[in-house]
Amino acid sequence: MPADLAVLGLGPLGLPLARAAAGAGIATVGYDTDGRHVDGLMAGRPPADGSLTAAGLRRMLSAGFRATTDPAELGRCRTAVICAPTPLGEDAALDLRAVGRAARALAPHLRPRSTVLLESTVYPGTTEEYLRPLLEEGSGLRAGRDFHLAYAPTRLDPGNRAFGCANTPKVIGGLTPACTEAAAAFYGRVTDRVVRARGPREAETVKVLETNYRHVNIALANEMAVLCHDIGVDLWDVIRCAETKPFGFQPFRPGPGAGGHGVPIDPNYLAYRRRSPGYPLRMVELAKEVNDRMPRYVVQRCATLLNEHGKSARGSRVLLLGVTYKPDLGDPTGSPAGEIASRLMELGALLSYHDPHVPQWSVLGRPVPRAGFPYEAAADADLTVLLQPHRFYDLQGLSVKAQLLLDTRGASPAGTAHRL
Known part of the structure; x- marks a missing residue:
């Protein structure tokens, strides 16, 4: 059965998008190289990480969602979204290999007038300088002319009951204005509001800012926790009082360390381009040091x-x-x-x-x-x-x-x- 959407990567990023798309009536196929994971989903077994409940998976399957390990299925879809993981590697740089594998699987099956979207956390410039050449070389098509290409940073907050795909504004930045509008046409079907960035680099940098904002403020809270313990001050009471300020303050709380998929991003680590701007984000480096x-x-x-x-x-x-x-x-x-x-x-x-x-x-x-x-x-x-x-x-x-x-x-x- 043909599908309108292919989601590449059925992890904590891809599954929520696939669920939202299937719920919006979009015929959706999910692609993943992990056969056991795919078989489990098709058998109704949700992933252990909690990114999808058993009831949510049942609703997806009843809405026609299919998971597959066959890349040939990707050629039947008009829109493809890459949701591959990009964890920090041993060199503290984002590991883009999963994005590359997804692009190489998609490229031979890419059709003219289709739309490719990247949601993975990446560095500014990745969509144009890393993803685009892989897709063009593997397909023989040209981005911006033969197919649409855009970046849309994920804003998912797993477990958040107040905000999901539908009511969280979606930022998009296309290679060309036509690419941006093609991305907006898709995301307009699954979210209430689409925010257009000037281009993919701006959209990629939105993710850098949002993620680093979290880590820097968590680091401040962690440093305050150590200070307050040393001087005998109840930090938790301090936060309770400070958060009553109606402007200029957002409460962050300390913890045993910062985890999750939103890793701190320093654009100085552009390993895949073999160069860097030469001026690291010192605040991000210090925040990572504090949190670590x-x-x-x-x-x-x-x-x-x-x-x-x-x-x-x-x-x-x-x-x-x-x-x-x-x-x-x-x-x-x-x-x-x-x-x-x-x-x-x-x-x-x-x-x-x-x-x-x-x-x-x-x-x-x-x-x-x-x-x-x-x-x-x-x-x-x-x-x-x-x-x-x-x-x-x-x-x-x-x-x-x-x-x-x-x-x-x-x-x-x-x-x-x-x-x-």
Whole structure:
């Protein structure tokens, strides 16, 4: 059966878009190279990361959504959206290889007058200087003349019940004005408002600004957490008061580290172009440095708390609650829990964890014992560390049961736990 839309990459970026498109009556096919993932979706099994519920998947399938590993299916679609992941590599640069693989799979099947959209997080210039040549070389067509090409930064917030595809404005920037309008025609079917950027570079830089804004402000909150602890000030009360200001302030809260798919982006790392502007975003570098050291700070606080209660980290039973990067999701991408766990292990702590969304968890290649009942486990543990306040947890009850509780999210009732 022909489809109007092909979504390349059925992960946390692609599946929500496919769900929104199918719900809007757009015949949608999803392409992914992971055969087990595709088979699971077609069998009605939602992904473990929580990006799609079982009910949502059933509605997609009933609306005609199909998932496939066959790139030939892409040639039947008038619009293709690349939603490939671009994690940070070992050199702290975005890894664009998945975008390249998606482009090479699509290019031989690209048809004249079709529209190609890129939603993956990328550097300014990627659409024109990296994606465009791959598509043109593989298809024999020319972008802007034979097919439309545009960038549209993803703005998804997994688990957000207030904002989704429909009511979050979509920014688009096309290679030509006609490309922009072709992108607007598609996104106008799945979202209430389309915002036109001057071009793909401007749209790509929107993503850089939005993502770095988050990381820089989280870093400020994290630095304030360390300062306030050192001088004996209740940061959480400070934030509660500051957020009453109706202008010039947006509250951000500290935590054990910044995770998720929205990685900090420094355009100085343009590895795929083998050059850089030569002037890195210092604020972004500093923010990453601050956020990256928060797991170490959490472990330091753990050791100090245990010591204050006459115990050494070595041999102490430590329970970690919530090991995902975001509450009420099963996605561990970028979660600081792994580094915190590994550092506690190095100190000789006897580690266990509980997370209602993560049935199995390994650190340093070793499985971490999972507590069956978190409140009983908290009562037995020398120290319980709340890393993610899933709705599943009764924080009042937890604070009563736990021998010693470190709340890294400020979610427990005031005065019932040690806070970050």
